Amino acid sequence: MIKLLPTKHLLLISGISALLAIVLIALPDEETIDNNLISLEANFEVIDQSQLMLQDLQKLTPKSSTIPLTTFSPNNTNSTYDIPAPDALVKKSSPATFKEQSVEVKSGDSLSKLLANEGISAQDIYKVSLADKKQKTLLQMRPGQTINFTTNEASGELTQLTLILNRLDSVTFERNDDKFNRTEASRTPEVVQAYKEAEINNSLFVDGLRSGIDQPLLIELANIFGWDIDFALDIRKGDSLSMLYEEKYLDGEKIGHGNIIAAQFINNGRTYQAIRYQTEKGANYYTPDGLAMRKAFIRTPVDFTRISSKFNPNRLHPIFKTSRPHRGVDYAAASGTPVKAAGDGKISFAGKQNGYGNVVIIDHGKGYQTLYAHLKGFSKGTKRGARVQQGNIIAYVGQTGWATGPHLHYEFRINGTHKNPVTVKLPNDDPMPKNDLKNYLPYAKQVVATLSNSHSPSFAQKLASLKE
Ligand SMILES: [Zn+2]
Structure with missing residues (x-):
């Protein structure tokens, strides 16, 4: 795609520019410039026609702001310089095109x-x-x-x-x-508040999309409620969702969405509500009472293909064929798959441990520890004493140590006792800081009211019948 000025205009402008250039170089002040512009007469029509381009030209010519382009005076005849006729100029190439x-x-x-x-x-x-x-x-x-x-x-x-x-x-x-x-x-897009609702008959995604909710918004929604609801297993016919969120507009055209402001999901008759709120710790989702929606730990620290070995205190070891407890869970995943920190904490060990190969242990405080084994390698910054946040990539899946294939061996310990990572009750994340709660509670009340006032009559009726 190449944009060019029309050739005819270019040539004519070249003529003018050449003149200006000569004038600029040769003449000391404005008055003399005016005196010498008489020979531009032939090009006056062109100046009018290409006003816009001339303006551009003015912008591009460093000294142009001092030249009164619009006050050319064809009546002044006291020319003291020998300026070539416009025709001659047009033929010469000009430096200012x-x-x-x-x-x-x-x-x-x-x-x-x-x-x-x-x-x-x-x-x-x-x-x-x-x-x-x-x-x-x-x-x-x-x-x-x-x-x-x-x-x-x-x-x-x-x-x-x-x-x-x-x-x-x-x-x-x-x-x-x-x-x-x-x-x-x-450019700053215009942000407007929007509302969507959906009744679930098949799945969050099928019914969400059918109700006109974008997939990225549905993923965010699943992330907000995913701590409490397993969207693959827990969904029931008759579940419902509603949400207030931001839509972004540019020049009147929708270009995407912003944050989910508040959302409600009714699963199996139980109501979950989440409200986004900015505290000194960042923006997070809270219940209307100010409890964190997210838990202190993510359930599974790796995207896995299958569980290759369950938590089993009385397992027969696959290599030694002796009774050896399996104190963690094995998540089979391709070699190199990122491993995330399950929760905020401090790395207490990163290195080799016999049968575990490359290992990371994170201390999360309050007696919680997680362990990640058979790692292919560590990510940059993963070393003893380093602070990590939930979801940070700490290492990559491998099969170092005694392992029959690439997998993550993951352990969850509370006060030194191994728990089943798949079923252990995960503690909630820290609640809303006390300083913020005072402002949050009335805000939450108002947002929840706005959300329920946005429900369509049929949707509201259905929710009311659920409560009876
Ligand atoms: Zn294992």
Whole structure:
């Protein structure tokens, strides 16, 4: 996609530009400029027709702000300089003609490859990247993004470059003498509150999508309530959901959604409500009473294909064929699958332990410990004493130590006693900080009321009948 000014206009503008250039170089002040503009008469119509382009030209010509382009006076005849006729100028190429172009970033493109293809000098490419040295935005450009750039047609010099990152963000490099100035621009979408409801007959996803709820929103919803409801096993016909969330608009067009503000899920007659609230610890979901929706631990610290060995205190060991308790659960997963910290805590061990191979142990406080074994390797920062947060990737699945295939051996200990990680009752995360609770409670009450006032009459009727 290449955008060019119409050739005819370019030529005419070249003429004017050439004149201006000469005037700028040769003449000391405004008055003399006016005196010499008489020979521009032939081009006056063009100036009117291409007002917009001239304005652009003014912007691009560094000293143009001091030139009264609109006050050219054809009546002044005291020309003291010998200026060539416009016709002669049109034929000469001019240094002040600019070409705007646009290229799409393709897979495998780098800034230098892309711009070199467009005829930009290595020197200019270097200067632009120098302006981006700290932020490295240009190094991270991705296929599908667009680069708009302007060159001086005569010299080929790059004058401006803009990388359009997405519909909202762009970064611009503007030439200033021998270097480029970098500026970022962001558009802010309009955020409006929206409401959705769904009755569940098959599954959260089937019925959610049928009710016009985007899949990403359904995933978020499943994450919010996933601590209490197993969406694969617990769902019953007659369950229902409703939620208030943010929709984002740009130029009147919906471009996506923001956060879920509040949501309600009724599962098997039991009502769960979650409200998003920002505390000093970050934004989280809480019950209307201020209890954390999330638990202090995620149930399964790895995306696994199957449980290859259950928690079993009286198991026959697969290699030694002797009675050996299996004090954890084995999650079979491909070698290299990330292993997450089950909860916030501090790493108390990261290294080799005989049959366990590479092991990480996390101390979570209050007597809780988790252990991860047979790891292929650790992620950066996984070392004794390091603090981790729930969900941080700490290591990767492997089969180090005594293992018959790649899997994660996972143990959950409370005060030194091994518990079954699959069934152990997980403690709730810390409740809302006391300082925030005072403001949160009335807010929660109001949001829950807004949510239930948003219910459609039939939906409200159904909920009412459930309660009877
Ligand atoms: Zn095991």
